[in-house]
Amino acid sequence: MSQPVSHHPETSKLMSFAAGSLPEPLAAAYAAHASMCAACRGELRDMELMGAALLCSAVPTSGDAAGSIPARPLSADRAAAPARHDASDRLPAPIARHYGLSFDSVRWKRLGPGIWHHRLTLSPGVQGDLRLLKIAAGRQMPLHGHGGMEVTLVLDGAYRDATGEYRRGDIQDLDDATEHSPVADPGAGCICLIASERPARFKGIISRLVQPWTGM
Amino acid sequence: MFQAVTAHRPPFRAPAPYLKGMMPDLLSRIASERSEEAFRRLFETFVPRIRSYMRSRGADAAAAEDLAQETLLMVWRKAALYSAEKGTPASWIFTIARNLRIDRLRKEVPWQELGEDQEEIASDDAAPDELVSLRQRQERVRSVLAALPPDQREAVTLAFIEGLSHSEIAARLSLPLGTVKSRMRLAYGKVRAALEDLQ
Ligand SMILES: [Zn+2]
Numbered sequence: 001m002s003q004p005v006s007h008h009p010e011t012s013k014l015m016s017f018a019a020g021s022l023p024e025p026l027a028a029a030y031a032a033h034a035s036m037c038a039a040c041r042g043e044l045r046d047m048e049l050m051g052a053a054l055l056c057s058a059v060p061t062s063g064d065a066a067g068s069i070p071a072r073p074l075s076a077d078r079a080a081a082p083a084r085h086d087a088s089d090r091l092p093a094p095i096a097r098h099y100g101l102s103f104d105s106v107r108w109k110r111l112g113p114g115i116w117h118h119r120l121t122l123s124p125g126v127q128g129d130l131r132l133l134k135i136a137a138g139r140q141m142p143l144h145g146h147g148g149m150e151v152t153l154v155l156d157g158a159y160r161d162a163t164g165e166y167r168r169g170d171i172q173d174l175d176d177a178t179e180h181s182p183v184a185d186p187g188a189g190c191i192c193l194i195a196s197e198r199p200a201r202f203k204g205i206i207s208r209l210v211q212p213w214t215g216m
Numbered sequence: 217m218f219q220a221v222t223a224h225r226p227p228f229r230a231p232a233p234y235l236k237g238m239m240p241d242l243l244s245r246i247a248s249e250r251s252e253e254a255f256r257r258l259f260e261t262f263v264p265r266i267r268s269y270m271r272s273r274g275a276d277a278a279a280a281e282d283l284a285q286e287t288l289l290m291v292w293r294k295a296a297l298y299s300a301e302k303g304t305p306a307s308w309i310f311t312i313a314r315n316l317r318i319d320r321l322r323k324e325v326p327w328q329e330l331g332e333d334q335e336e337i338a339s340d341d342a343a344p345d346e347l348v349s350l351r352q353r354q355e356r357v358r359s360v361l362a363a364l365p366p367d368q369r370e371a372v373t374l375a376f377i378e379g380l381s382h383s384e385i386a387a388r389l390s391l392p393l394g395t396v397k398s399r400m401r402l403a404y405g406k407v408r409a410a411l412e413d414l415q
Contacts, residue, residue, distance in 0.1 A: 010397075012397035018328075030327070045303050046353075050376060052309070066261075069288075098325065124323070
């Protein structure tokens with residue numbers, strides 16, 4: 001991959017991901033980040049060691065024998081033919097494989113001036129929101145807050161807000177307390193994956209975008 | 217806030233023999249010789265633990281039994297795909313159980329890949345020094361966890377074993393979200409510090 005990632009997930013949330021207890025949309029974004037970040041893959045391996053140690057130290061309920069091995073086990077898997085993913089595609093492998101998408105095959109839908117999206121389906125009954133968002137070069141989003149846990153993962157281009165600049169592979173953890181007004185890179189614009197544990201409130205943000213006071 | 221800590225503290229036991237380094241061996245015998253004897257030993261060790269792991273996330277007895285057996289069947293089938301870079305055998309088995317629990321009990325997508333669908337195929341055996349360092353890592357993690365203050369151990373146990381999200385843990389323990397997160401970070405900080413000089 002190109003330059004190393006400089007913004008990583010918050011540690012306790014990465015632990016939650018390793019534990020298998022992160023809400024689905026956020027887990028998708030973290031998996032996508034991990035596929036682009038060797039440092040986080042290393043941390044995840046260590047966090048999984050914690051899971052293993054906790055699992056092994058748990059005391060099974062008394063009188064709980066293993067029972068007998070079922071009669072079926074008996075063929076070995078060879079390596080299954082991997083679902084093809086072109087490593088040079090800018091869409092992260094987990095997302096590309098799960099949704100059968102490639103970066104260039106995304107069908108963008110216009111949300112407002114200089115902003116497009118593509119919604120990604122979550123499992124039935126899962127709360128939250130997962131979508132790809134494309135923002136035109138130089139476009140500034142109005143100041144907005146976030147409900148619950150939300151993360152942004154940059155896939156292409158970059159954006160900047162008061163906290164810094166976010167480039168490909170960088171993840172930004174946003175939560176209830178965060179308000180920001182990100183600006184897409186003036187040259188390349190920005191394409192990112194947005195995951196939220198609550199239903200998205202894009203409508204309000206977009207309607208403010210078209211109002212004249214945004215100064216666009 | 218008060219006394220919540222002692223409510224669900226699981227007893228912490230001395231390391232079982234499989235954590236002392238026999239597991240890589242069992243797994244490689246399953247992979248190379250299809251050793252049913254080696255498999256039986258893994259099965260006896262892990263089925264009861266994974267069964268209670270599944271029950272703690274709400275599976276009834278029959279479902280927990282099925283999922284525990286299915287986890288071990290996957291170990292049998294995929295043993296040849298295990299490699300040291302996937303972690304220790306125990307952490308690899310943990311990830312199989314974790315993904316199965318997300319898939320079957322939560323009916324969500326287990327977003328973390330186990331590596332079997334990645335392009336590379338595991339080599340037959342990990343180099344001996346790789347296995348030694350894995351054993352050391354697992355052993356150090358085990359002793360860090362055994363020595364954690366009860367409030368931190370409780371937080372990581374609720375996350376890893378009961379599968380609770382941060383907000384569910386906060387609600388369960390009547391703690392602010394920030395306290396839950398900082399307990400988890402503190403626990404992991406100790407694990408990291410203990411592993412720092414390895415590898
Ligand atoms: Zn990272």
